[in-house]
Amino acid sequence: MTSPLVPASPMISPRPVGHSLLQIVPSAACLRCDVCCRFPEKDSFLRPFFTADEIQGAVAAGLAPELFPSPDGTQINLVPNPSGEGYICPAFDSTTSQCRVYDVRPLDCRLYPFALMWDRAHTQVVLGWDTKCPYMRDASSSLVEQAAEAVAQWIEQDNSVATLAQYPRLIGRFQDDVIVLRALVRVTERVQAGKSSVHTEALGLQDRGRLEAALAASAGYQGTPLAAASFAYHYVWRHRLTYLWAELHGHLCLFAESPDGLFMVLPPLGEGPLAQPLEAAFRFMRERNGDSSVTRMENVPEAYVAELRAFGYEVIGKEPDYLYAAADLADLAGEAYRSPRAACNRFMREQGGVLEPYDLRDRTACLSLFQEWREQKQRAGSDDWAEALLEDAAGAHETALSAGFELGLTGAVVRVAGRIRAYTMGVWLNPSVFCVLLEVADRDIVGLGPFVFREFCRQARAKGACWINTMDDSGLPSLARAKHWYHPARLLPNYVVTEFRR
Numbered sequence: 211m212t213s214p215l216v217p218a219s220p221m222i223s224p225r226p227v228g229h230s231l232l233q234i235v236p237s238a239a240c241l242r243c244d245v246c247c248r249f250p251e252k253d254s255f256l257r258p259f260f261t262a263d264e265i266q267g268a269v270a271a272g273l274a275p276e277l278f279p280s281p282d283g284t285q286i287n288l289v290p291n292p293s294g295e296g297y298i299c300p301a302f303d304s305t306t307s308q309c310r311v312y313d314v315r316p317l318d319c320r321l322y323p324f325a326l327m328w329d330r331a332h333t334q335v336v337l338g339w340d341t342k343c344p345y346m347r348d349a350s351s352s353l354v355e356q357a358a359e360a361v362a363q364w365i366e367q368d369n370s371v372a373t374l375a376q377y378p379r380l381i382g383r384f385q386d387d388v389i390v391l392r393a394l395v396r397v398t399e400r401v402q403a404g405k406s407s408v409h410t411e412a413l414g415l416q417d418r419g420r421l422e423a424a425l426a427a428s429a430g431y432q433g434t435p436l437a438a439a440s441f442a443y444h445y446v447w448r449h450r451l452t453y454l455w456a457e458l459h460g461h462l463c464l465f466a467e468s469p470d471g472l473f474m475v476l477p478p479l480g481e482g483p484l485a486q487p488l489e490a491a492f493r494f495m496r497e498r499n500g501d502s503s504v505t506r507m508e509n510v511p512e513a514y515v516a517e518l519r520a521f522g523y524e525v526i527g528k529e530p531d532y533l534y535a536a537a538d539l540a541d542l543a544g545e546a547y548r549s550p551r552a553a554c555n556r557f558m559r560e561q562g563g564v565l566e567p568y569d570l571r572d573r574t575a576c577l578s579l580f581q582e583w584r585e586q587k588q589r590a591g592s593d594d595w596a597e598a599l600l601e602d603a604a605g606a607h608e609t610a611l612s613a614g615f616e617l618g619l620t621g622a623v624v625r626v627a628g629r630i631r632a633y634t635m636g637v638w639l640n641p642s643v644f645c646v647l648l649e650v651a652d653r654d655i656v657g658l659g660p661f662v663f664r665e666f667c668r669q670a671r672a673k674g675a676c677w678i679n680t681m682d683d684s685g686l687p688s689l690a691r692a693k694h695w696y697h698p699a700r701l702l703p704n705y706v707v708t709e710f711r712r
């Protein structure tokens with residue numbers, strides 16, 4: 211978590227501030243700095259966490275209650291930075307660089323530039339210092355050591371340990387740029403007490419076979435599965451999420467660590483009843499996330515819904531996947547497909563071009579096309595949500611284009627006048643269902659998008675595909691319109707599952 215701001219008077223040595231916690235950074239240094247209390251993303255995992263008491267104090271000091279999604283303890287909602295760059299804590303006064311609720315700022319901020327976090331293996335709570343703080347980078351090691359010792363002692367006392375046990379989200383996830391100073395033994399014992407011991411492994415390319423075998427054995431992903439029933443679908447997002455897997459009651463459970471906590475990206479995979487692995491997985495997430503609403507299971511297919519509701523879980527629909535008959539997309543025959551067929555014909559008439567297999571040597575040209583395509587979309591006027599998706603997508607495309615072979619992807623490009631002007635990639639969900647995972651086409655070339663899509667589907671059909679899955683529409687009306695243009699044969703329901711809140 212993060213941030214201080216700004217002590218009342220300059221001092222060079224550590225000194226006590228509210229609640230006997232030492233503050234090491236002098237106010238003059240804080241006022242010169244532009245790190246704390248500002249955040250690049252609206253949902254930054256570093257935005258400060260307020261306990262229930264701290265929320266009451268901050269509201270009494272003038273912050274609006276609506277800034278806190280839950281009165282029982284939560285991270286505060288950030289607001290746009292008036293400078294136009296990123297976001298700030300709403301308590302931050304950007305004209306004076308001071309905290310408007312300084313006297314009652316939360317523990318999270320009082321600790322900074324020290325930070326509480328889990329070690330890399332998530333087994334031990336540690337105290338560290340954040341290398342993002344310029345003052346700490348220049349501070350003498352004896353000063354840092356002295357302050358760290360005082361902070362560690364303060365944290366390991368009964369009241370602080372009890373607070374951390376009540377609000378485990380005050381303990382952040384491991385960060386590479388936080389230097390670990392010491393283990394917090396009492397805090398670790400207390401927050402780990404009574405917890406299940408779940409051994410997790412980081413998901414790597416070597417786990418593809420394991421995941422695919424588990425998917426193949428899962429009743430809910432037979433027939434025409436959701437696009438999420440593939441290794442590549444998840445792995446390409448590893449720049450945004452840390453994936454972990456665990457074996458629970460003979461099922462493979464795949465989790466993702468997001469800025470807000472841990473959630474499951476698929477139901478427990480494997481043969482047999484879901485009740486036990488589900489219970490263990492939700493318990494594990496609860497232990498890691500506290501009562502955060504991040505605890506959930508995503509990409510649950512229709513086949514599991516009745517069973518999950520019978521177990522007492524809450525099951526809510528989200529955007530469905532679009533499923534097409536491969537023959538429809540390959541032929542584009544009849545009145546219903548007149549427009550996409552005309553677009554393909556126009557491209558062939560005006561530009562020519564053929565679909566060629568993607569080769570790793572095409573990677574740089576494809577990445578540069580992605581940037582052009584993104585700018586074209588921005589110029590066409592995409593909203594904030596669409597823009598955020600595009601920003602996220604850049605990393606996914608880079609991974610797919612770099613590790614396509616290891617991920618089991620099939621890729622293709624289209625050259626126009628010798629230059630790559632479109633690329634696409636997909637994955638087989640089973641021998642009869644092919645999923646188109648990504649597609650980029652120069653928007654200034656009329657008909658190129660429909661052409662690359664049709665040719666890619668033709669290729670899949672020739673290799674045995676009966677069905678083409680093009681994933682969901684992310685709630686974007688323009689994407690939904692584009693997907694409906696091709697007349698889906700079915701929309702595959704997709705659900706999010708949570709525990710009922712007591």
Ligand code: SF4
Nearest residue numbers: 214215247299309319
């Ligand atoms: S509460 Fe105050 S110190 Fe903490 S992030 Fe907000 S402005 Fe900064």
